[in-house]
Amino acid sequence: MGAEGHADGTVGKALDVLDMVAGFGRPVRFSDLLVEADYPKATLYRLLQTLTHQGMLTLDPDTGTYALGVRLVRLAHAAWAQSSLAPIARPYLDELARKTGETIHLAQMDQGQVLYVDKRNAARPVEMFAQAGKVGPAYCTGVGKAMLAYLPPEALEAALARQSFHRHTPHTLASREALLAELEAIRKRGHAWDAEEHEAGIICCAVPILSRSGRVMGALSVTSTTARTTLEALGAQAPMVKDIAAKIAAEAESWRFPEQV
């Protein structure tokens, strides 16, 4: 079947189409989608109609192109505020950025990929939407590996199945086996490295954010360059990063229960 996995029911297909439109990154015509998707013409057409009618897509009548609808922005606002760690973690990220002077990433797992929900760039000021929301591979980023390492077996398996290993740099762990060994090491060590595995010259130290029950909620990382520092020096910060991760986890957990009125 298609590149996408198991689409359960109509809803799954509809969301799949949404992703597809999102993937293009520009308004798309019906036919653009038709070649990409492996749904028959009529089916795709109806899905698009439904989504458009629902405000998840917009059809520009002038050009006959579909784009993601603003209803998504509204939903995302709520998602970001209520479900991501970002609003809670915000002050902690500030603190960490200030103390380390490096770039800070806050990420969560999304369908086997890393989703950055917040970021502090040492240099320039905060630019949320433009920065957050980006996705990256899990198997070759610090935050990705930190989360993978603490996933329960089935979830890990599901995540691994979604990785498309690719050797970004000479240091990339581009096989399932190498990655599994590394995850074991991460669990021993308590934090993950990114030793130029994704981009040359970029290194980072990442720790998972775990709930009291051990569930992976996200990950936090301090990123730098080989020009500026070394893995060892970054590692020296690990205890502090871990401490902040724990604080975020604690607050996230207590915060999750405004206990219905």
Next chain:
Amino acid sequence: MGAEGHADGTVGKALDVLDMVAGFGRPVRFSDLLVEADYPKATLYRLLQTLTHQGMLTLDPDTGTYALGVRLVRLAHAAWAQSSLAPIARPYLDELARKTGETIHLAQMDQGQVLYVDKRNAARPVEMFAQAGKVGPAYCTGVGKAMLAYLPPEALEAALARQSFHRHTPHTLASREALLAELEAIRKRGHAWDAEEHEAGIICCAVPILSRSGRVMGALSVTSTTARTTLEALGAQAPMVKDIAAKIAAEAESWRFPEQV
């Protein structure tokens, strides 16, 4: 036939549930949703399962609560970048904020409501996600009326049907008739006022952002308080605001066609 309108098909229902979860603003239990929704138990259950499986919701296994999933954040990132005016308008908003020293709003229409996609607050720096994504009523805000005024008849009708008129302040136009008359005046004048119709003491001057073909793409407003200025003084800025709206429209239109490779 619940409070929500016409839910077409399973997809509509699923999205309806999503909205519902978003509406709670906190993680919700199955039973919370059950009383709110008028779907039978089993149906709601299945919808939740599907959405969870799809990553649009997350089920916290510890507490048995559902929250919006991070997949939405990813989608929204794309939506914001590709479909909203925000990324294009950004530099213009900065310019306008600098020139006026007032609060600037950029909004789009979403299902008869106003959705703020970006904002410049005179005082504090940009905080995207936390600011953007908010919704407000259309009939009693400057941006809302500016957009309504230029909507084609059917769309206007649909939007009006979704307004739930409520007298927020003594100045609110809380009837269909009063609003229609005002929209006529806005078309004549070329821009909309908000004369303390939503919040006491808050006034604004808003202009629509129209495509070359006359389609409403969004609206732009300069907001202030009666303590600081008057409607007349704000009105003096209208030409400039209109000019910037035109620039945004022009750029948005040319930008929409990176013309497929």
Next chain:
DNA sequence: AGACTAAGTTTCAAATAGTGAAACCAAACG
């Protein structure tokens, strides 16, 4: 013009997927 082609929209019988009342299970409660 008229004959092709490409892009989008509609049809309709067959099949699939969704429905929901009711039964079931498992904690929490008194």
Next chain:
DNA sequence: CGTTTGGTTTCACTATTTGAAACTTAGTCT
């Protein structure tokens, strides 16, 4: 330990979705 509350599963019934194919437009070519 019987009962309630909150969540999950079943299963016959049905409505929705499906998709090949026919049909419209709107361009293009000769």
